[in-house]
Amino acid sequence: MKQKILVVDDEMHLRKLVHDFLVRADYEVLEACDGQEALDVFYSSSNISLVILDVMMPKKNGYEVLSEIRESSNVPVIMLTAKGEEDDELLGFSKGADEYITKPFSPKVLVARVKAVLNRAGGEENGEDSLISIGGIQLSVDAHEVRIDDKKIDLSVKEFELLEFFIKNRGLALSREKILSSVWDYDYYGDARTIDTHVKKLRSKMGDKGSYIKTIWGMGYKFEIE
Numbered sequence: 001m002k003q004k005i006l007v008v009d010d011e012m013h014l015r016k017l018v019h020d021f022l023v024r025a026d027y028e029v030l031e032a033c034d035g036q037e038a039l040d041v042f043y044s045s046s047n048i049s050l051v052i053l054d055v056m057m058p059k060k061n062g063y064e065v066l067s068e069i070r071e072s073s074n075v076p077v078i079m080l081t082a083k084g085e086e087d088d089e090l091l092g093f094s095k096g097a098d099e100y101i102t103k104p105f106s107p108k109v110l111v112a113r114v115k116a117v118l119n120r121a122g123g124e125e126n127g128e129d130s131l132i133s134i135g136g137i138q139l140s141v142d143a144h145e146v147r148i149d150d151k152k153i154d155l156s157v158k159e160f161e162l163l164e165f166f167i168k169n170r171g172l173a174l175s176r177e178k179i180l181s182s183v184w185d186y187d188y189y190g191d192a193r194t195i196d197t198h199v200k201k202l203r204s205k206m207g208d209k210g211s212y213i214k215t216i217w218g219m220g221y222k223f224e225i226e
Contacts, residue, residue: 035060166223
């Protein structure tokens with residue numbers, strides 16, 4: 001069965017361009033031209049694997065759509081925007097976006113990003129342990145699921161990857177640059193606040209286990225169980 005991708009953008013020519021490249025890459029593609037239609041299509045369709053979501057749209061903007069989707073789903077979301085301001089990226093990440101691509105972009109790069117995000121969301125083992133248990137945390141790479149004290153917690157794809165990276169590098173001091181290059185795509189140009197925003201949300205969802213993620217001032221973070 002082909003993976004299903006919802007493409008949301010009010011520019012018809014851009015939707016067609018993205019549609020054609022994704023179909024060529026063997027994905028099934030659904031389309032929506034504004035924020036409200038995006039939600040209608042999302043909730044009326046089953047098994048959507050990923051959403052490509054423009055920020056500036058009529059009726060509902062991309063941030064509003066993302067917020068509503070995140071109320072019921074952790075489906076991976078790639079945000080598209082004509083803006084290059086880092087505050088816009090941070091807003092998207094704080095609302096649960098998994099990737100952020102600035103227009104204009106190469107359709108081939110977008111398809112590569114889609115494949116990378118879907119691979120991570122699918123919990124590919126890549127030869128590593130599929131189940132990790134430590135300090136009351138159970139992380140299943142296969143199921144892409146995290147349980148804390150046997151209670152499931154809902155994480156976005158990026159939050160899951162960040163926690164997995166911390167656990168697998170426990171006890172090591174990790175710079176923000178190292179985290180960006182390891183958890184985000186190699187060609188993602190982010191800054192320290194991107195990491196800090198995700199860590200803040202991850203800690204909050206982990207409850208008291210969030211204290212395992214220690215801040216190393218002026219450098220980055222360390223995952224450590226006392």
